Amino acid sequence: MREIDFSKFSSIKIGPKVEVREIDEIGEIPNDLFLIGGSNNLLISPNPPPLAILSKKFDYIVEDEDSVRVGAATSSGKVLSYAKKYNLRGFELLQKLPGTIGGIVKMNAGLKEFCISDNLMNVLVNNTRIAKKDINFCYRKSSIEGAIFEAVFAKKEGFDYALLEIFKNMRNNQPKLPSAGSCFKNPLNDFAGRLLEVTGFKGKRIGNMAFSDVHANFLINLGGGIYKEAVTLIDEAKRAVFERFGIKLELEIEIV
Numbered sequence: 001m002r003e004i005d006f007s008k009f010s011s012i013k014i015g016p017k018v019e020v021r022e023i024d025e026i027g028e029i030p031n032d033l034f035l036i037g038g039s040n041n042l043l044i045s046p047n048p049p050p051l052a053i054l055s056k057k058f059d060y061i062v063e064d065e066d067s068v069r070v071g072a073a074t075s076s077g078k079v080l081s082y083a084k085k086y087n088l089r090g091f092e093l094l095q096k097l098p099g100t101i102g103g104i105v106k107m108n109a110g111l112k113e114f115c116i117s118d119n120l121m122n123v124l125v126n127n128t129r130i131a132k133k134d135i136n137f138c139y140r141k142s143s144i145e146g147a148i149f150e151a152v153f154a155k156k157e158g159f160d161y162a163l164l165e166i167f168k169n170m171r172n173n174q175p176k177l178p179s180a181g182s183c184f185k186n187p188l189n190d191f192a193g194r195l196l197e198v199t200g201f202k203g204k205r206i207g208n209m210a211f212s213d214v215h216a217n218f219l220i221n222l223g224g225g226i227y228k229e230a231v232t233l234i235d236e237a238k239r240a241v242f243e244r245f246g247i248k249l250e251l252e253i254e255i256v
Ligand SMILES: Cc1cc2nc3c(=O)[nH]c(=O)nc-3n(C[C@H](O)[C@H](O)[C@H](O)COP(=O)(O)OP(=O)(O)OC[C@H]3O[C@@H](n4cnc5c(N)ncnc54)[C@H](O)[C@@H]3O)c2cc1C
Pocket: 011, 034, 035, 036, 037, 038, 039, 040, 041, 042, 054, 072, 096, 097, 098, 099, 100, 101, 102, 103, 104, 105, 106, 107, 108, 109, 110, 111, 140, 146, 147, 148, 149, 179, 180, 181, 182, 254
């Protein structure tokens, strides 16, 4: 077991201090355990279900002839640094995309039309190696069920600094305060940020939580923000957008 204080560990800086089961062996993990990665996309409630996290054993990067094997507990920052150092392409989007490779693959995280699955070959889920073609990847979602222990990427030479610069610029309008990234998914042919702005939620604050006045779709913690304030803002925003536009906003962050 490992004690984690989610008010420090999670990117949005909310949550209780709880005992989390460390997973040390490859295999199926019990159904009642919720597996976390780096908690960059999560809002942990005061009474979460039992939680699990992969141990350091799954924090590694190994180069083979045509592929790069990455343990699911490896941080995006570590993979990006490795790719720069060893001149590998396809990892540029990890620039300021916080998380572990397990969480990033599960969420098919990315920016605009770029996503982690672009360069993926296969994934080790529970005890089974699954080829990319057998996984359904779409916008911030994958069909992967179970624990990801390893992701294998195609090995290509030539880290692309121009692409890195493009990703850096895409981040210019993001707030610096603690958040869990985009709060809602963009609905088809529209932007959650635009809908929140039009309904008056840009900068809207309850207690110490607010929708950022830099980018309305970022729910930010102004310092000491709590779970109840966060979910109240989420519920109010959903209701207002539905009443005005008839659009049901879908959460991108996950409430646990
Ligand atoms: C400032 C900021 C900017 C962000 N920008 C972006 C962005 O541009 N694009 C984007 O897509 N996201 C963005 N995010 C969200 C976040 O980076 C991604 O969702 C990332 O995938 C989270 O990874 P994690 O390891 O923290 O996963 P967690 O948040 O811990 O978990 C996310 C999900 O993955 C599952 N999971 C975690 N590990 C595993 C595993 N080993 N096996 C199976 N399932 C697992 C969890 O059960 C959960 O369902 C941003 C977040 C922040 C804080």
